[in-house]
Amino acid sequence: MLRALRTAALGMSTQQTSVDNTANNLANANTTGFKRARVSFQDLLYQRVRAAGGEDGAAPPAALQLGHGAMAVATVGTFTQGGFSETGNALDVAISGEGFFVVQMPDGSQSYTRDGTFTLSAEGVVVTPSGFAVEPGIEIPPDALEVQIQADGTVRARLPGEDEPTELGQIELVRFQNPAGLRMMGGNLYGRTEASGDPIQAPPGMDGLGTLQQGVLETSNVDVVQEMVELISSQRAYELNSKMVQAAEEMLQIANNVKR
């Protein structure tokens, strides 16, 4: 009896995890470069209550195995392409295809992002909105008239008194064998883990990487309708499991009432 009670309670907490995840996806529906996650569930261990084979040697039908509910095993990031929204801003860059921008953290480590909302620091270096330098640390002269970022990552600027733009550097991208294994660090940043594998660095458009688009930002890949369907389904499953808790409780009460 208590097994049903606990199984249902686990079912409820699993669905709660699912709702938490849906809430985060929906909250980030308008976050640039956000990739939605989905929770992966598994059923738990099975207990063999009765082995196959009749008591008196009759033909074995099948064993009686009872499960112990479900649990969330992983949240898997879905790295499909988001939409594009045009901003016209010279330092807004979107990746069309696979890959991440490399961001230099203050402690010297690297993190990775799909959010290409870049600005300039006081020193003229291309940085993320949080102020972290974008590799390989391209500096744009303060008197530059026109900044161009090309599909292959080359950054060029026209300087006063010159007809031809000057090349300032090239933005490189990285990709991972298993992007779903990256650690979500908040602030649109991802960190490398053992599961993601080492970054494979190359210029945009090479080695399976996507190309860059200037003046465009990548919107999140959250599909609001799909998230709502997930939400409804989780909520109903939560409700079903709560009914099970009630039923188990009622059966315990009936059992208790055998003795008057």
Added chain:
Amino acid sequence: MLHRLRNAVASMGELALRQDRVANNLANANTVGFQRDRAFAQALDERLDHEGTAQSTRVAGQWADQTGGSLQETGGPLHLALEGEGFFAVQDASGQTRYTRAGEFVLDADGTVRSPGGLALLRDDGVPLTLPPSGGEIAVTTGGEVSVGGVAVGRVSVVQPIDPRALVRLDGATYASAGVAVEPAEARVRQGFLESSNVDAVREMTDLIAHVRLFESQQKALQTTDDVLGAVARSLGSF
């Protein structure tokens, strides 16, 4: 009279087990590839003891209901669903083969295709499927042929046990392969879809209610038997 008491008690025990099964089905209502458990109480489940008195109903066992769940479109390149009967063959950490219909896979750092729980998806030659690090679009045909950027990398193993009822359930919506003979299955592989569980909420709720009420009526039977025994003891005892 004591038979009735025993029958009622055994019945209540079995109903509690059945309710545990409903609880597990409901807890896994949203688990990808989960197949609901069905108990079977056979027509011949009432036996007579040596005095000719009927013994209580027993749940003879159970099997996993293999009707397919509905397909849910996700667009994930490594989300595979099976249309028709069959299982994917996967390998656990100890090298044992398991079978599953949960076709939710991800890549690990070495390019091996694994379930989120870490089980490696097997090719039809029994080797875990790995994708080259070159990247590129992953395409899976309905026949299970996998290609990356147009280069074929192998065929996903899809098998059907000859006796599905002999499968032993393990966690993670998988079944142990131990001693079960399999043959290649006809099921078609659908890329970008996941099979939801085949738990039917209405059927589980009706079972749930029935179990509670049957449990209650067995309790009443027990109490009535007790009343009768009490009355017998009182009236026959007053001479």
